[in-house]
Every structure is written in structure tokens, then in C-alpha cells.
Amino acid sequence: MAKVLVVLYPDPLDGYPPTYARDSIPVITGYPGGQTVPSPAAIDFTPGQLLGSVSGELGLRKFLDDGGNELVVTSDKDGPDSVFERELPTADVVISQPFWPAYLDAARIEKAKNLRLVITAGIGSDHVDLDAAMRHDITVAEVTYSNSISVAEHAVMLILDLVRNFVPAHEWVTSRRGWNIADAVSRSYDLEGMDVGVIAAGRIGVAVMRRLKPFDVHLFYTDKRRLPEATETELGLTFVPSVAELVTRVDVLSIHAPLTHETFHLFDSALLGTMRRGSYIVNTARAEILERDAVVEALETGQLAGYAGDVWYPQPPEADHPWRTMPNNAMTPHISGTSLSAQARYSAGVREILEDYFDHKPIRPEYLIVDSGALAGTGEASYSTDGTGSPGSSGQ
Structure with a gap:
């Protein structure tokens, strides 16, 4: 049994949506260049649902419960008294998003003695101190191309x-x-x-x-x-x-x-x-x-x-x-990669990564950032290989 700690952004102010603006989303089977979309054995959500907030749980609840795993989902991620800080020491897997990152600096990785896998639901793993992950032989993965x-x-x-x-x-x-x-x-x-x-x-x-x-x-x-x-x-x-x-x-x-x-x-x-x-x-x-x-x-x-x-x-x-408040700005709250269409893909990708991890199968190279103590897959192509892979959560 694994303890999976998931950090997602809060639900809408008016509550989790009972209905949506559209009844469906287009079916995408592949990306430019030939990479296929995530291919888990199954999904337990309807594409087009709000999956990236706490109540959506990335559609993982049934899958993890059926496997006898413990799932903890929270949006409370910052500070020494946060749910994330309290649950981290006993977590085997940590999942968060670049839109609402759970910053994993060297100190947090040091206290997470059971941590073996960190997944970004989306693209971008710089909220993780990659050097520390390499030192502790923690696999870091993300759902490359999903958004x-x-x-x-x-x-x-x-x-x-x-x-x-x-x-x-x-x-x-x-x-x-x-x-x-x-x-x-x-x-x-x-x-x-x-x-x-x-x-x-x-x-x-x-x-x-x-x-x-x-x-x-x-x-x-x-x-x-x-x-x-x-x-x-x-x-x-x-x-x-x-x-x-x-x-x-x-x-x-x-x-x-x-x-x-x-x-x-x-x-x-x-x-x-x-x-x-x-x-x-x-x-x-x-x-x-x-x-x-x-x-x-x-x-x-x-x-x-x-x-x-x-x-x-x-x-x-x-x-x-x-x-x-600066003049002539058009700022948005990090929503570009978490449209409902993208959520269906990165949620499916997270499940695919978890399925491979639990079954002791290799994770797709295009999803890998760090593996076996070194940059791997997409990480090897995207980050430096001189021990400065990412600033991680410096200053967090």
C-alpha cells in the first residue's frame, strides 16, 4: 500500500460545478510529432470535468482505493502547519500542479523519508529541487505535452x-x-x-x-x-x-x-x-x-x-x-495549461504513470525528468546536467 499525497487548487467559490458549459470535449489521439496521448488502462472520470481542484481529485479516488492505497488530497500547501507539511513525512508519492505547486525544496525532501515518486500533473517540474531528488533516488515525472x-x-x-x-x-x-x-x-x-x-x-x-x-x-x-x-x-x-x-x-x-x-x-x-x-x-x-x-x-x-x-x-x-496593479498588464492566474480539455489529458497521464509505478513497469521516457539518480528522458533534454538542474523551490 502506498500513501499518495495530492496537492490541487481549491474548488470554485460557489462549490464544485454540478453542470458544465459544454457536454463534451474533442477527442485528441496524438500530438504534433507523433507522441500519443496518455494511455492508462482505464479512467474513472468524464473528460471535460473539473479534475484539477480538490473535489476533482484528478479522477484518482476509485483507482487508488481499489488498490488499497491511501489518498490524501489538499489545497493547504504552504507553511509549517499546512496539511501538506504534516502529511509529507509519510508520503510515498507526491502529486501537484505547476498552477498550484507544492514546493519540494531540499529540506522538505530530506524529511520525506518514504518519498519515491514525484509527479507533476501537467508540465514543469522546477518546483522540485531536482538535485535533491537525484541525491535521494526519487523519480520525478510529468505529463509531457499534455497541456x-x-x-x-x-x-x-x-x-x-x-x-x-x-x-x-x-x-x-x-x-x-x-x-x-x-x-x-x-x-x-x-x-x-x-x-x-x-x-x-x-x-x-x-x-x-x-x-x-x-x-x-x-x-x-x-x-x-x-x-x-x-x-x-x-x-x-x-x-x-x-x-x-x-x-x-x-x-x-x-x-x-x-x-x-x-x-x-x-x-x-x-x-x-x-x-x-x-x-x-x-x-x-x-x-x-x-x-x-x-x-x-x-x-x-x-x-x-x-x-x-x-x-x-x-x-x-x-x-x-x-x-x-502595474500599468498595461494582462495577467491571468496560471490557467493557461489547466483548461478542462488539458485536465482530461494530464489526469489520464498521472494515472498512467501511477499504473506503471505500481506494476514496476518503466515509465515512458517522455514523462521522466529524474530517474535512478540522474536526469532522464525529457529532463535530460530540458535541464542542465552539471548539477544545476533546477533552482527548485529556492526562496519559497
């Missing part, structure tokens, strides 16, 4: 929100009950013809560029590994060898890099100052890639025309976090 397209769609939406000045225009007709066309369009531009850059051309970054191509923009990107020439030709991409050069050449920047020691606070006041005045930044990756106050200053001075982010630090942020 990549969800995030890409959100990023494109945020780009359009900023450039077309959607949020203030919407506020004129809702909050202010006005019809102030001049005010609404005084910061509104066409995306057509702009130079758009992408940092990190992985699954999400490429999906963003593929969706932006029909807007007739000029697409630039940077990555440690250059894309195949055929992909560059198909999408009309220009490769730029460094972030420092890329940011000087674009009007809009979309960030999709993982949080590592190399990208931590990469965007400080100095780097932001090299961008074209009036540039836009969209960040659906990790908040700590940018210095918090440097972003605020750049918006206040007009160096940035807008900043849209779906990621914060910490998560959830404090009530007076300056990104809530």
Missing part, C-alpha cells in the same frame, strides 16, 4: 490582448459602462507586420510560432538547439543565436524557457533596457525568469508597452503583489 497546446493558445491570446489593448477596451464597456472609443484605441495596434520573437523553440514555442504565422508577422527565435531547416523554411523563421540579440530585434517577445539557474532572473533592468521602446512581453513559462520589480519599472517608464503573464512567484501571489 502544451493549451499554453500555446493562451500565449497567442495574450499577445493579441496586449497589442490590441483588449483589457482596457473591455473595461470601458463593463466596469465603466462607457463607450470611449478614443481611449480604447489610443494604445491599440495591428499585430500584422510586427517582429515577434520566441525564447525556447520546444513544443510550446513551435506551436506558438505555427499559430502566429498566418498573422503575417516576422518570426524570430532562439534556442540551444536550432530547429531543422525544413521547419525554419515552412514557418519563415529567423534563428538568432542569443537572447541578448533576440530582444533587440523584436516588438513582441514570448517566453517559453524552463526555469533553470541559467534563466533565473535573466530579464533584469539592463536586459529590458536593450529592447525596443514600446515592446511587449508575454510570459507563460515561469515568473522568476524576470526580475519582478524590473518589469514594473519598465512598464511605468514606458520601456515596455505591455506585459502579460500567466505565471507568478510565489503561487499564489500575495494580495499586494505589484504585478496585480
Whole structure:
């Protein structure tokens, strides 16, 4: 029997939904590039349900109960008296989401003597100290690609929100009950013809560029590994060898890099100052890639025309976090990768990983981040291999 500790975000304020806006979601069988969607032996939920909140339990209750396992689900994850802190020392498996991360720093991993498996329900395992996980021979896995397209769609939406000045225009007709066309369009531009850059051309970054191509923009990107020439030709991409050069050449920047020691606070006041005045930044990756106050200053001075982010630090942020009130922002509460469509996929993926773990079968390489004391699978391709795999929960 295993104790499975799951940290999920709270239910809606009005309670778990008895009905949904739609009766079904499209059936997706595979991802671009050929990877198949999660394939557990069975699922005990209806796709399209709210699974990522506490009452949804990722659809795992029956499966784990039938196997004689103990399931503890909570949203109380922060502080020494939290449910997560109390239950962690006896947990065999910890599952959480990047949207509501259970930060597993070295100290918490040290006290979790039974911990053998950490799963991210979604993509992104930087809330785990990967170096500590390697030292303690803990397997770290995530449901790779399960919500990549969800995030890409959100990023494109945020780009359009900023450039077309959607949020203030919407506020004129809702909050202010006005019809102030001049005010609404005084910061509104066409995306057509702009130079758009992408940092990190992985699954999400490429999906963003593929969706932006029909807007007739000029697409630039940077990555440690250059894309195949055929992909560059198909999408009309220009490769730029460094972030420092890329940011000087674009009007809009979309960030999709993982949080590592190399990208931590990469965007400080100095780097932001090299961008074209009036540039836009969209960040659906990790908040700590940018210095918090440097972003605020750049918006206040007009160096940035807008900043849209779906990621914060910490998560959830404090009530007076300056990104809530800084000018010309289009912030969202880390929802890009947890649409109801994505939840069906990452919940199924979590179950697939658990089935393999309980049956002592190999976990898919594309799901693995750390295994047998080393970076593995997707982790080996995404994180550094020099002992600086992830900043983990530093400063949490």
C-alpha cells in the first residue's frame, strides 16, 4: 500500500460545478510529432470535468482505493502547519500542479523519508529541487505535452490582448459602462507586420510560432538547439543565436524557457533596457525568469508597452503583489495549461504513470525528468546536467 499525497487548487467559490458549459470535449489521439496521448488502462472520470481542484481529485479516488492505497488530497500547501507539511513525512508519492505547486525544496525532501515518486500533473517540474531528488533516488515525472497546446493558445491570446489593448477596451464597456472609443484605441495596434520573437523553440514555442504565422508577422527565435531547416523554411523563421540579440530585434517577445539557474532572473533592468521602446512581453513559462520589480519599472517608464503573464512567484501571489496593479498588464492566474480539455489529458497521464509505478513497469521516457539518480528522458533534454538542474523551490 502506498500513501499518495495530492496537492490541487481549491474548488470554485460557489462549490464544485454540478453542470458544465459544454457536454463534451474533442477527442485528441496524438500530438504534433507523433507522441500519443496518455494511455492508462482505464479512467474513472468524464473528460471535460473539473479534475484539477480538490473535489476533482484528478479522477484518482476509485483507482487508488481499489488498490488499497491511501489518498490524501489538499489545497493547504504552504507553511509549517499546512496539511501538506504534516502529511509529507509519510508520503510515498507526491502529486501537484505547476498552477498550484507544492514546493519540494531540499529540506522538505530530506524529511520525506518514504518519498519515491514525484509527479507533476501537467508540465514543469522546477518546483522540485531536482538535485535533491537525484541525491535521494526519487523519480520525478510529468505529463509531457499534455497541456502544451493549451499554453500555446493562451500565449497567442495574450499577445493579441496586449497589442490590441483588449483589457482596457473591455473595461470601458463593463466596469465603466462607457463607450470611449478614443481611449480604447489610443494604445491599440495591428499585430500584422510586427517582429515577434520566441525564447525556447520546444513544443510550446513551435506551436506558438505555427499559430502566429498566418498573422503575417516576422518570426524570430532562439534556442540551444536550432530547429531543422525544413521547419525554419515552412514557418519563415529567423534563428538568432542569443537572447541578448533576440530582444533587440523584436516588438513582441514570448517566453517559453524552463526555469533553470541559467534563466533565473535573466530579464533584469539592463536586459529590458536593450529592447525596443514600446515592446511587449508575454510570459507563460515561469515568473522568476524576470526580475519582478524590473518589469514594473519598465512598464511605468514606458520601456515596455505591455506585459502579460500567466505565471507568478510565489503561487499564489500575495494580495499586494505589484504585478496585480502595474500599468498595461494582462495577467491571468496560471490557467493557461489547466483548461478542462488539458485536465482530461494530464489526469489520464498521472494515472498512467501511477499504473506503471505500481506494476514496476518503466515509465515512458517522455514523462521522466529524474530517474535512478540522474536526469532522464525529457529532463535530460530540458535541464542542465552539471548539477544545476533546477533552482527548485529556492526562496519559497
